Amino acid sequence: METIVSENRAINFRAIDKFEPDWLYKIRKTNWQAYNQLPLPDRAQHLWRYSKPEQFLSANIDALMNTLPVLPKHINGNGRPVSDEYAAIGYNPDDKTTLTKMSEELKQKKIIFKDLYLATRENEDLVSKYLGRLINHNSGKFEAFNMALWNGGYFLYLPDNAVIEKPILLNRHAGGLYAISRLLVIVGNNAQVTLIDDYSGPYRETSGNSNGVVEIFGGESSQIRYVNIQRQADNCISYITQRAEIGKGASIYSIFGAVGGATTKVNAGTILNGRGAESRMYGIVFGNESQHFDYHTMHHHKESESQSNINFKVVLKNKATSSYTGLIRIEKETANCEAYQENRNLLLNKGTRAESIPELEILTDQVRCTHGATMGPIDQNMLFYLKSRGVSHDEAVKIVISGFVEPTIAQMPGELQNLMRGLIMNKLEGAQL
Amino acid sequence: MSDNNIVFAMHDIHVEVEGKEVVKGLSLEIKRGEKHAIMGPNGSGKSSLVNALAGHPNYVITKGEAYINGKNLLEMDATARARSGLFLAFQYPMAIPGVTVANFLRSAVKAKHNGDDSALKDFRKELMDKFQLLEIDKTFATRYLNDGFSGGEKKRIEILQMAMLKPLVALLDETDSGLDIDALRIVSNGINASAPSDGGVLLVTHYQRILNYVKPDYVHVMMHGRLVRSGGSELAFQLEEKGYDWIENEVFQIAEV
Numbered sequence: 001m002e003t004i005v006s007e008n009r010a011i012n013f014r015a016i017d018k019f020e021p022d023w024l025y026k027i028r029k030t031n032w033q034a035y036n037q038l039p040l041p042d043r044a045q046h047l048w049r050y051s052k053p054e055q056f057l058s059a060n061i062d063a064l065m066n067t068l069p070v071l072p073k074h075i076n077g078n079g080r081p082v083s084d085e086y087a088a089i090g091y092n093p094d095d096k097t098t099l100t101k102m103s104e105e106l107k108q109k110k111i112i113f114k115d116l117y118l119a120t121r122e123n124e125d126l127v128s129k130y131l132g133r134l135i136n137h138n139s140g141k142f143e144a145f146n147m148a149l150w151n152g153g154y155f156l157y158l159p160d161n162a163v164i165e166k167p168i169l170l171n172r173h174a175g176g177l178y179a180i181s182r183l184l185v186i187v188g189n190n191a192q193v194t195l196i197d198d199y200s201g202p203y204r205e206t207s208g209n210s211n212g213v214v215e216i217f218g219g220e221s222s223q224i225r226y227v228n229i230q231r232q233a234d235n236c237i238s239y240i241t242q243r244a245e246i247g248k249g250a251s252i253y254s255i256f257g258a259v260g261g262a263t264t265k266v267n268a269g270t271i272l273n274g275r276g277a278e279s280r281m282y283g284i285v286f287g288n289e290s291q292h293f294d295y296h297t298m299h300h301h302k303e304s305e306s307q308s309n310i311n312f313k314v315v316l317k318n319k320a321t322s323s324y325t326g327l328i329r330i331e332k333e334t335a336n337c338e339a340y341q342e343n344r345n346l347l348l349n350k351g352t353r354a355e356s357i358p359e360l361e362i363l364t365d366q367v368r369c370t371h372g373a374t375m376g377p378i379d380q381n382m383l384f385y386l387k388s389r390g391v392s393h394d395e396a397v398k399i400v401i402s403g404f405v406e407p408t409i410a411q412m413p414g415e416l417q418n419l420m421r422g423l424i425m426n427k428l429e430g431a432q433l
Numbered sequence: 434m435s436d437n438n439i440v441f442a443m444h445d446i447h448v449e450v451e452g453k454e455v456v457k458g459l460s461l462e463i464k465r466g467e468k469h470a471i472m473g474p475n476g477s478g479k480s481s482l483v484n485a486l487a488g489h490p491n492y493v494i495t496k497g498e499a500y501i502n503g504k505n506l507l508e509m510d511a512t513a514r515a516r517s518g519l520f521l522a523f524q525y526p527m528a529i530p531g532v533t534v535a536n537f538l539r540s541a542v543k544a545k546h547n548g549d550d551s552a553l554k555d556f557r558k559e560l561m562d563k564f565q566l567l568e569i570d571k572t573f574a575t576r577y578l579n580d581g582f583s584g585g586e587k588k589r590i591e592i593l594q595m596a597m598l599k600p601l602v603a604l605l606d607e608t609d610s611g612l613d614i615d616a617l618r619i620v621s622n623g624i625n626a627s628a629p630s631d632g633g634v635l636l637v638t639h640y641q642r643i644l645n646y647v648k649p650d651y652v653h654v655m656m657h658g659r660l661v662r663s664g665g666s667e668l669a670f671q672l673e674e675k676g677y678d679w680i681e682n683e684v685f686q687i688a689e690v
Binding site for chain 1: 511514515523
């Protein structure tokens with residue numbers, strides 16, 4: 001299903017849009033050309049050994065090229081207020097529209113939160129400076145595709161010292177035609193925010209295909225929590241690339257929780273671009289039936305005394321498969337960096353398959369780095385211990401699985417712990433154990 | 434099994450582990466309110482016996498019968514055995530990371546009452562009472578079960594579970610090993626306080642010292658997969674004095690004759 005589209009098509013693509021600023025058109029055009037010129041990734045290529053690239057091609061290019069997102073009108077002040085749980089929410093009332101709402105408090109703090117498409121016009125200076133800086137056509141064919149054709153997403157900007165106590169919830173439509181989205185987050189020095197990026201696409205007749213890009217920029221001493229939840233319908237295929245770049249003394253906690261979808265391919269990474277920067281990543285994947293998860297994480301230490309830690313847990317049932325590859329790169333000029341990586345896989349029955357591949361590129365001696373992986377079924381002695389207390393077999397399995405992921409959940413922000421536990425429990429209730 | 438006074442009985446029990454017979458025909462009856470001790474050297478088959486009775490899949494009962502409260506134990510899986518009132522205090526309790534002591538016990542108490550939530554009405558208070566009984570710090574309620582616990586702490590938590598689950602028949606597998614003298618006293622108090630008046634206790638041990646606190650009505654000596662001698666609590670003192678060789682020699686000599 002090779003897609004060949006000529007240069008003319010790219011120009012046509014532009015011709016339908018009379019509103020976009022020139023700089024954006026240029027980026028889109030470059031990326032569109034790159035997308036068409038880049039071959040499909042070779043299966044022997046890094047990151048492509050475990051998922052077929054064809055499945056991430058969109059079957060709806062024509063429709064995508066001839067449709068623009070609906071520009072939101074005046075949203076704040078209309079409709080539902082933001083619930084007490086969140087400082088702001090973004091959601092899709094339908095396939096084509098992205099709406100955002102935020103509290104008065106956030107407006108007073110000069111925080112900007114809006115549809116990304118709207119922001120390219122209303123906040124042109126900021127958006128044009130950052131959009132595509134971390135993820136673009138140099139990242140790969142599907143990243144080029146996203147940059148060329150993105151048609152939805154969110155823009156969040158926190159000025160220096162702005163602190164948002166409650167999380168911001170982003171509902172992401174996935175599947176369907178209009179699921180090429182970007183999230184651009186700029187967090188000023190000393191600013192703090194928690195983002196919940198919730199992919200929860202509904203079931204569709206034809207398999208949904210979504211392509212998401214997340215770019216996060218964290219200023220000096222900023223504190224960011226980014227939570228990516230993937231609970232899409234059974235037939236969704238998603239491709240998500242996420243990069244955060246954080247400065248001196250900044251910290252980011254990134255959490256990836258995935259229970260949904262048919263195929264989920266995620267490439268997530270943090271660039272530690274300042275002395276003493278800290279990144280922690282947590283992953284919880286729970287797959288059953290024939291679900292496939294392909295996660296790559298990257299920690300790139302560019303400056304001294306930066307720290308990273310990854311704890312990635314996978315539970316697989318039925319014929320579900322998972323691959324985890326984790327890259328740690330530590331530059332030569334750095335000193336006293338610390339990097340840890342742990343990947344644990346619980347395989348509930350024969351027929352599941354998991355891969356775990358650490359990738360270490362450590363160019364200096366002045367470093368502390370450890371990595372470890374485990375893979376195996378539930379310990380029969382553990383089950384027996386629980387059963388000897390009167391707990392049924394199924395309940396014992398549930399308790400052991402909950403326990404397996406619980407230490408990771410306990411590291412999450414308080415308000416998210418119950419959400420994550422709920423997702424795991426729902427999955428456990430639904431799965432035949 | 435018409436004798437209602439017998440709470441636990443086994444007849445001619447044989448146990449295999451990985452195809453090797455480790456218990457070779459063992460019979461024992463426990464009447465209500467009785468405490469029995471099985472003593473024996475390492476490798477005599479004591480732990481295999483109690484694990485097999487509790488239903489561990491690696492310990493296969495190849496022959497014999499066992500009854501708890503008149504019910505056929507060997508027709509039940511491990512879960513059903515526990516729900517019938519059987520309890521095994523493990524020699525080496527498993528750690529279950531991510532599951533707190535309190536949540537684990539809540540699941541167990543609920544399971545024992547066939548999923549009835551009303552069984553949990555006074556759970557919190559009862560748990561705290563039992564923590565006090567076993568002199569366990571309250572913070573253990575929210576720690577992950579046996580995860581990073583010392584040997585002595587694990588043994589206290591085992592008896593805490595016995596106290597919470599109130600079994601009819603408790604099999605205690607070397608609960609005294611790894612305990613210092615103070616902990617031994619505390620754990621023994623816990624066992625005595627939790628031993629049901631209408632049930633039974635079967636205590637497996639190497640050493641006589643726990644029997645100073647948990648006083649057995651009967652002491653049995655196990656060697657090479659069989660009970661070779663039974664008696665009152667005085668037998669434990671004789672063993673302590675003369676060692677297992679004494680019995681080994683006597684049994685051996687009888688066999689020679």
